[in-house]
Amino acid sequence: MTVSAPETVEIEAGEGRREKSKAANRQAILTAARRVFAQLGYDGATVRDIIRGTELASGTFYNYFKSKEEVFEALADDGARRFRPVLRAARESAASFEDYIYTAVHAYFSFLVQEHQSGAHPLKDRGPHVRSSTPETLAVYEEVRDGVAEAIAKGVAPKVDPDFLAAASIGVAQEVGDVMLRQSPPNIDAATRFVADFILGGVQKAASK
Amino acid sequence: MTVSAPETVEIEAGEGRREKSKAANRQAILTAARRVFAQLGYDGATVRDIIRGTELASGTFYNYFKSKEEVFEALADDGARRFRPVLRAARESAASFEDYIYTAVHAYFSFLVQEHQSGAHPLKDRGPHVRSSTPETLAVYEEVRDGVAEAIAKGVAPKVDPDFLAAASIGVAQEVGDVMLRQSPPNIDAATRFVADFILGGVQKAASK
DNA sequence: AAGAAAGTTGACGGGCCGTCACAGGCGCGC
DNA sequence: GCGCGCCTGTGACGGCCCGTCAACTTTCTT
Numbered sequence: 042m043t044v045s046a047p048e049t050v051e052i053e054a055g056e057g058r059r060e061k062s063k064a065a066n067r068q069a070i071l072t073a074a075r076r077v078f079a080q081l082g083y084d085g086a087t088v089r090d091i092i093r094g095t096e097l098a099s100g101t102f103y104n105y106f107k108s109k110e111e112v113f114e115a116l117a118d119d120g121a122r123r124f125r126p127v128l129r130a131a132r133e134s135a136a137s138f139e140d141y142i143y144t145a146v147h148a149y150f151s152f153l154v155q156e157h158q159s160g161a162h163p164l165k166d167r168g169p170h171v172r173s174s175t176p177e178t179l180a181v182y183e184e185v186r187d188g189v190a191e192a193i194a195k196g197v198a199p200k201v202d203p204d205f206l207a208a209a210s211i212g213v214a215q216e217v218g219d220v221m222l223r224q225s226p227p228n229i230d231a232a233t234r235f236v237a238d239f240i241l242g243g244v245q246k247a248a249s250k
Numbered sequence: 251m252t253v254s255a256p257e258t259v260e261i262e263a264g265e266g267r268r269e270k271s272k273a274a275n276r277q278a279i280l281t282a283a284r285r286v287f288a289q290l291g292y293d294g295a296t297v298r299d300i301i302r303g304t305e306l307a308s309g310t311f312y313n314y315f316k317s318k319e320e321v322f323e324a325l326a327d328d329g330a331r332r333f334r335p336v337l338r339a340a341r342e343s344a345a346s347f348e349d350y351i352y353t354a355v356h357a358y359f360s361f362l363v364q365e366h367q368s369g370a371h372p373l374k375d376r377g378p379h380v381r382s383s384t385p386e387t388l389a390v391y392e393e394v395r396d397g398v399a400e401a402i403a404k405g406v407a408p409k410v411d412p413d414f415l416a417a418a419s420i421g422v423a424q425e426v427g428d429v430m431l432r433q434s435p436p437n438i439d440a441a442t443r444f445v446a447d448f449i450l451g452g453v454q455k456a457a458s459k
Numbered sequence: 460a461a462g463a464a465a466g467t468t469g470a471c472g473g474g475c476c477g478t479c480a481c482a483g484g485c486g487c488g489c
Numbered sequence: 490g491c492g493c494g495c496c497t498g499t500g501a502c503g504g505c506c507c508g509t510c511a512a513c514t515t516t517c518t519t
Binding site for chain 4: 483
Binding site: 110170171172173174201202204208209213214216217219234236238239245247 | 293319380381382383413414418420422423424425426428441443444445448452453454456458
């Protein structure tokens with residue numbers, strides 16, 4: 042018998058139109074949201090602004106996200122999800138604690154600059170600075186903590202509270218990262234050296250108690 | 251001629267009713283805002299929520315602030331305005347760079363705990379974390395930078411980029427401060443030791459380049 | 460005491476929110 | 490191919506919040 046239709050031949054992941062459009066819509070919303078948040082700031086942006094940046098109707102937005110806050114978190118999650126494997130790789134390939142810190146910091150700053158240039162951040166100057174803590178974001182935090190905890194367990198890093206150390210490292214990287222982004226062009230290497238050394242010196246001294 | 255009225259006798263600061271009520275209203279709004287932000291989070295709060303926490307009418311709010319964002323900034327400014335002199339005093343009375351850092355960090359953490367307990371922060375768990383950069387906030391940043399710059403100039407601190415150092419110090423203090431506040435009760439001394447040592451070790455190592 | 464100045468009030472038009480009844484297309488079984 | 494459900498997009502709707510403003514009240518001035 043003649044095979045009815047070649048369209049349904051695939052056994053596998055070649056999704057149907059339904060799924061494709063779903064993914065496309067979600068992506069369209071996220072992309073528009075990125076642009077809108079960058080232009081108007083988190084506070085100034087409205088769900089309508091975001092949806093107007095797509096071809097979709099207002100109601101459709103709510104098939105994908107509950108609120109603009111959730112979109113924002115999705116964007117944060119997205120960044121974290123892309124960054125975490127990089128961090129993990131740095132941990133696994135590191136020859137020493139120094140190497141790990143240096144590589145991780147460098148990766149973070151490269152990541153920052155990349156995100157920054159892709160128009161994610163130009164946040165209209167005024168307006169509260171906003172940061173989200175999503176599951177994926179927390180996972181990055183935990184990755185950092187586990188990284189340092191492992192180093193401590195192996196004896197290659199001094200003994201300090203891993204939570205404090207992770208928090209301190211993240212804090213330094215974040216704030217210096219901000220300063221770096223204000224430079225033009227950002228000097229990734231200089232910032233990396235400073236931050237990595239700062240962390241290494243800090244952990245050493247903090248441990249000497 | 252008879253002096254018209256004894257009411258206008260005062261030469262000085264005893265303000266009239268007008269000014270008094272103005273100050274009282276502004277304060278009432280700020281107080282209500284503190285409570286409302288704590289309960290509903292910055293995002294969840296509305297100008298109406300704030301004004302409902304006072305005896306005032308909705309329109310009156312706009313005689314004092316342009317938006318809830320401006321109230322938030324006023325609160326941030328308030329905190330910064332109270333903290334800066336403390337920081338300055340620490341700088342002026344410090345016997346050494348180590349002493350300065352230690353004292354400043356301790357002051358910051360005490361301040362944090364105090365603010366935290368006065369119900370300022372219990373920010374409903376979910377929701378983006380929000381931080382404001384107001385003139386007064388920036389002034390605190392500059393105070394820190396000037397503090398370390400002075401130390402470097404005097405030769406009591408290693409030579410590093412003051413902007414990086416200030417940013418790094420603030421970052422460490424902030425993040426570790428967050429972790430500390432999650433403890434109950436917060437161990438100010440332990441956190442202070444960790445952060446002060448971390449900064450001192452960090453600056454030393456970062457300078458050795 | 461009376462007019463001017465300053466401040467407060469709450470109702471109003473406009474916009475955004477989140478929902479929902481409806482419609483249109485996709486997948487699936489025949 | 491064909492038609493029937495189901496899934497998803499649609500945009501209008503009631504409700505809430507926003508920021509303004511004309512009218513009113515209180516304070517200050519002369």
